[in-house]
Amino acid sequence: MSKSVATDSNKDHGAIRKVIASIPRGRVASYGEIAARAGLPRRARLVGRVLRDAGDAAKLPWHRVLRADGRIAFAPGNRAFREQRARLIDEGVGVKAGRIDLARYGWQRNIDEEIWRL
DNA sequence: ACATTGACTCGCG
């Protein structure tokens, strides 16, 4: 092994991937929230970069990652957008006009919401 | 070394 990680994974990327991997099925989280949980507050953009680098082969639940306002980060209608929407709906997450109700499906949602569900 | 670009976020008007 030569050097270290010029283009490979560094500590931050690993921490971020780990957080993303732990988002429960049927729940979603924002880029900023993920960054914060990875110990990197205000580094939402890094989360996006990690996901882009990772690609589909990384086996990460990238579709559970949304913008802070609950919207899908991709442009409505494009390929990635439709794929993400389909995956979310497939695991029971409600998507209305490219929007997800974070109070209901957010990883850090209010517990009371769940109680009122059934 | 400098400028631009983003799977981002927040505050203000």
Added chain:
DNA sequence: GCGCGAGCCAATG
């Protein structure tokens, strides 16, 4: 809802 500016910072040219 929309646009702007600022903060953020690794990658890219």
